[in-house]
Amino acid sequence: MTIMILGAGVMQAPAIRIAKEMGWTVVCADGNRNAPAASDADRFLHIDLKDLEGLEEAARNLQLAEGLDGVMTAGTDFSASVAWIAERLGLPGLKYRTALNATDKIRMRNCFRENKVPSPRFVELSQEMVYTHETKEMPYPLVVKPVDNMGARGVRKIFTADELEDAVNKAISFSRTGRAIVEEFVAGPEYSIDALVSDGVVTIHGLAERHIYFPPCFIEMGHTMPAVLDDKKKRAIEDTFKKGVAALGIDNGAAKGDIIYSESGPVVGEIAARLSGGYMSGWTFPLASGMESTKGALKIAVGQKPDFYDGSYKKVCAERAFLSIPGTVKSLDKLEQAYNTDYVNDLFLRIDEGDKVNFPVNNVEKCGNFISSHEDRKKAVQSAEQAAARIIVRLDENDISTAAFLYGEKDWPQDAFALNNTYTAAAYEDLTGEIDFSFENVKFPAFQPVPLSDLAYETSRDWQSRSLEEVFREILAITGMEETSRSEDRRAQAYFWRAVIKGSIQGGLWFFDRFCSN
DSSP, rough: OOOEEEOOGGGGGHHHHHHTTTTOOEEEEEEOTOOOTTTSEEEEEEEOOTHHHHHHHHHHHHHHOOOOOOEBBBSSHHHHHHHHHHHTTTTTTOHHHHHHTTTSSHHHHHHHHTTTTOOEEEEEEEETTHHHTTTTTTTTTTTEEETTTOOTHHHHHHOSSOOOOHHHHHHTTTTTSSEEEEEEOOOOOOOEEEEEEEEEEEEEEEEEEEEEEEETSOOOEEEEEEEOOHHHHHHHHHHHHHHHHHHHTTEEEEEEEEEETTTTTTEEEEEESBBBBEEEEEEEEHHHHSEEEEEEHHHHHTTTTOOOOOOSSSEEEEEEEEEEOSEEEEEEEEEHHHHHHHTTEEEEOOOOTTTOOOSSSSTTSOOOOEEEEEESSSHHHHHHHHHHHHOEEEETTTTTHHHHHHHHHOSSSSSSOOEEEEHHHHHHHHTTTOOOOTTOOOOOOOOOOOOOOTTOOOBBOOOOOHHHHHHHHHHHHHOOOOOOOOOOHHHHHHHHHHHHHHHHHHHHHHHIIIOOOO
16 A cells, blocks of 8 residues: 655654554655655655645656556644646546535634534635624624634634734634634634544544633643543533434545534534644544554555544543743753653654744744543642653743743733732732842842742642642752842842743743843
8 A cells, every 4th residue: 555645744643653563555745845754754745735736747657657546644733725636637546625524613613604504603704804894793802713724823802893903813814815703702622533534434532621711812731531421411522423424425525523512502613524633633633542543544545444543541631731931041940840741642842052032922832731641630730730840941041032021011911920919919919019120130049039928828830730839840950049037138039929920830930040040
């Protein structure tokens, strides 16, 4: 068997590995000539995955020269490119129009509406339209998205018409076709589903809880599989998803869905004609179930039947991300300690020393991910969260974007710590209330921090679920600073605590490196 896999990145690595384990010849195509999994394939083709004619020509040449049995992708937004090749070359797969239905959110929503699949109300916008006129019948809040991108790029929740123009223009900038979709916001917990579809029969291969944070953006800080649901809700979610799969016309291949469980029941966020990215199909589902859904997707791609899956789970698997405030990576500390956390299976690092980092506004700007598994749900979740909390992205003290984040005025994101203890919050406000936080020509030699009042009783937690006292003690341990009970330099204390409250451990370490080091 010879399989053509579109993409040679991290998310396609399991497909490449499994195909080779089955003795198949693997040919990968990717627009990135340095794609990390390119060397794992038997052959690599440097082709932009949007270049339909180029992909078709390469696939046809391969078919004529030595035979080609199928084409597939996983974790990319190029299921339409897969379908184009399959349809033009007479290979197993979806019709091209079906793949477009599952790629273009306007086509997708129309399919759902025509087939009475629960999904949000929507309108399509492009730059020549009057945005406020087109959306005048839609109540706020609304969600604005590009019609044809993934990873939450350009996605934003808005609350008033004043935000509409900026949000739509941003979404359009992320669209390959210059269009945005504006949807009603649907509140409720979110779930991800992977499935294989063989001759129209949908078999669920994973149902996970999604953990979404940082509105008005939609940043997925991880997922946990399997989702904890009663039988009625689980069946309703799966039935709604299957109805959506049928509405799009997906009859052979893979399907990935995002479902919101609203007050009125399941609502389809979207369904793609591929296996999921986000480490679900390639890592967390195999760890949780003992099954490789990727193997089934490969078999379907060459016209074979996938292996039977009975829907059972052997373990709980948790994936958690870690992130950074803006700046330049100076060092990545405690990597080994984090990776050696009990029950951690994998670490995926997306950054390196010298890289510019930002607080994520989409799901491709996170710094990395940990995956843990255990028979006990609590242990699996704690393992992934503890590992993500242990790693420290230390930032260059000379990058003023970090200073602007810590000491400038900003509306988003909220502070690392939203103080909820009355005495701690009052002490912080009293300390920082009248300080002019300039950061040029500022030095605090021999600085000793004074703990905020009631620090041990402050229950707020930062982005990685660390308490304020834990963060304070960690900063002292790393820097060698010694706390004191009294200080005459209120300005220095204000600078320190402002950095910690705004930026957690990263803020405290940046303060030390910038203002206290020689």
